Amino acid sequence: MITFEGLEENLKFIAIEVENQTRSTVSFINQPSRKLYESIITKDDYIDNLKTIIENKCFSIIHTNKELKKKDINRIRSIQTICVNLERIADFCVNIVRQMSYLEDYRILKKYDYDAMMSEIQNALSKVLPVLSQADLTGALVICKAEYSLDQMYKVNFDRIMEEIKKGLRVPELITILFIFRYIERIGDSLLNIGEALIFSIIGEKIKIEQFQALQTTLSNSGFQETISEIDFQAIWGTRSGCRIGRVGQKENGNTSPDVYGSIFKEGTGKKISMEKANLERWNQMFPGLVAKVYGYNEDKENASLLVEYLPGCTLDEVILTTDLPYVDNALFILQQMLAEIWEATSKPVPASTNYIQQILSRQDEILRVHSGSFRPASKLGDKIIDSTPDLLQKCLKIESQMRAPFTVMIHGDFNVNNILYDHSNQRIHFIDLYRSRDFDYVKDVSVFLISNFRMPIFEPVMRDRLNHVIQSVFEFAHDFAVHHHDKTFDIRMAFALSRSFFTSARFELNSSFAKEMVLRSHFLMEKIVSQDGMSWETFQLPLSILFL
């Protein structure tokens, strides 16, 4: 293992100093003295300086040494996080010591069990350096788990102090004691950060301890016998929907079932993950191979985790942005064939209401948080009345409530361009991230797909032409499908769906002028819809230039 001389030495010092600082804190609680107080405060300055030195070295090594391997960079990042959290622990010690001066009689604290908590802290701190130098995953997990134990102990003390406060005696002192325990508990939070940084340094992946445990359980439920350190956990992509996805691959030549190795691990809220599982099973039944197979599933009180097949291929956005046009066209052709097959096979002639405008309303707070000016007020230009955004939304909501999609199909539900995989060698398309799949209006998927291309913040003319080409191709395909299936309200439903996709996409775009462009396009479509009110929906023509930048 590579070592960074000087840096590792500094880390050793700060770790030892912080461990000492916790010992001195216990001594001070047991028997406060002016001398010890001053010594703790002085040590804290020294620890602060050490932290600055280590941070400077970390950044400077990463900045100046271009040949560092990813593993080395991970180790440096991990050292930096460890040292920041060590310094924070030292600060908490100072906070505890300062709180002691508010106690009329320090001996009152002896009635409470701070000793057990402080021993837990010292035990975890003593493991930091050995775990880092031996890349000891189990040791890292022990450090993480200290936070859990500290929380439990804090709860016991907290409840006791609260009961005593209710009695109304010595309340100011009890509050001080509560503060002291709170600082001790917060040391646990820093220890957890340190443990997670150690895991990151060892496995090269940022993973929360709960996710790590979920991965272990899911792997063992799926019949995986090896220890967790046999697994090479590598993130391949993250999603915006709050799920973390990583690929579980084989670290070295192992002889375990290949299925488990070539798999993806997902962890998230129980509802979302269980929906995804049910949807994957439904898709697999109808279109084998289109989506990943489910290998394992595990669920606890709030969260669930899923181990699914790793599908080969690139996401379609990668294909669009990085390959030659014939490959893009080929991928689009296969995608359109697949969609036609799915839509034909799953079509149910049951008219269905849609909720495009409602989706803007339910996301309005999120949109306004990012772009506070995206809702316009009512105004007048001469005699011309301009509706406010809320009024326009209400008018459209009313119109939409009268509309029905003529049939439903099984939709992807989040048909973003990066939720589609293209496997060039097998000439196949795969769908991923399917927790929103259901029977619904196919226009929803089409609109989400089109705008996921439109909203890419790419303005260079050649690449923008490429995106426009993709948008045009898929729109023409969907329009064609509508014509052939006598879907006469396709255009107006598309206007609703696009106004929804344009508006809600603004919350992902920090470039305010591009976000505004999308919000204005959404308003334009809604005004078009309102102007059609009272006329036949079938005569509505979507202004196609809205799709292209």
Added chain:
Amino acid sequence: MSGDRKFEFDSFQDTTSIQSFLQSLLDGFSKGKIVLSSDNDEIILHPDSLVRFCVKAKKKDGVKNQLGIKISWKEPKIEFKRPDKTIRITS
């Protein structure tokens, strides 16, 4: 693309004479063609079906008044074919 081209006209008008200019622009929008020419140059604009329309008004110290109207659009590059005949290919 033949590079950037510009047309500029600056003048004083009264509330009657200005109407003929605004009407001329309105006619241009309804025909889908606005021709702007001077001795040196000529610009022909074809407003697209999607134009950005921005109005800004300002009243400064109750003395200076300003009404800015900006209309902009991008040259359309995509020609969309709405299918008019029904050819169906199934595999």
